[in-house]
Structure formats: structure tokens, C-alpha cells
Amino acid sequence: MNEHGRHAMETMKNHDPETYAQIADPETYFSNLGRQIQDQIWSLSEDMIPMRGQEEPMEFIGMVNMAKLRARGKVYQEMIYDSLPKEAEEMEPAYGPQEDEEN
Template sequence: MNRYGEQAMEHWKENRPQAYRKLEDPGDFFTDLGEEIAQEIETRTRVLAGKGTEGEGYLQRLQRLNTSRLQAEGEVLRERVLLEEEPGRE
């Protein structure tokens, strides 16, 4: 299980315990979810990064790619991992 799957599993245990208990095989579920999230982050990173500009130097390219990766990761984690708490949880 990758770090995204582990993060999702911990979040569900803490904030979505009813949904977590309903999972038939949490290990498989979060392993698959982690892989899906990693792939989605990679895909979104490429889209956000776009193509470099002519004359773009190494440091500019590195900054563009890193910024795109962080943005993609934040978006995907909010959408797929950091789900709202179950009703009735405080």
C-alpha cells in the first residue's frame, strides 16, 4: 500500500468509521485507492505543468513541475482522500 492509501485508510478510520467497517477487505480497498490516486496525481500534474516555454532554464522547469505536482496532489487528496466526516461525528 502506498502513502496515499495509508493516508486514506487513517482518515477513514478516524473520520468515517462506519464506512470503514463496511469495507469487506480494507487492505485491498486502500491499496487500490492509493494506486488510483497516485495515477490521477501524475496525470493531473502533466496537465497542470503543460509545456515549458522556449528558453526555460532548468530551475524554472523544476519549479514549474514541482508547483504542478503539489497543486495536483492537493486537489486530488481533497477530492479522494480527505472526505468529510460522517454525520453525527464531532
């Protein structure tokens, strides 16, 4: 299992244990998911990497690394985080001071 599969597995264990418990073979499921995530990251990062211009080599390497990080974040959001149940505090709107706070 690659790092992406491990991350997805740990995230689901911690944030959606009911769904995790329903997976018959977590090792196989998250190994496959990890490969899918890796493929998506590679594909998306290739699209996000800018054409090589006149920038210094280290600057271009930084641009490539940022594209890979952005792709990873986007794929993680779509393939891992969006499927998790919302946390209670995330679902409650913040409308200013709480009633028990004194002004």
C-alpha cells in the same frame, strides 16, 4: 499499499470509523484506492505542468513540483476528503461572538 492508500486509510480510520469498519478487506480496498489516486495525480499533474520556456532549470523544476502538489491536493480532496462526514464545527456557521462571550 502506496503512500496515498495509507493516507486514505488513516484518514478514514480517524474521521469516519463507522464506514471504515464496514470495509471487508481494508488492505485490498486502500491498495486499489491508492493506485487510483496515483494515476489521477499523474494524469492531472501532466496537464498542469507548463511548457518549458526560458526560465532557469531550477525555476522550471519548482514549477513542475508545484503542479504536482496542486494535483495531489485536488485529487486528495476529490477522492478522500469529500467523502468524509463533515466535522460538527465545520457545519456550524460562524455568526460573530458567541452568546456566552462578554463584550
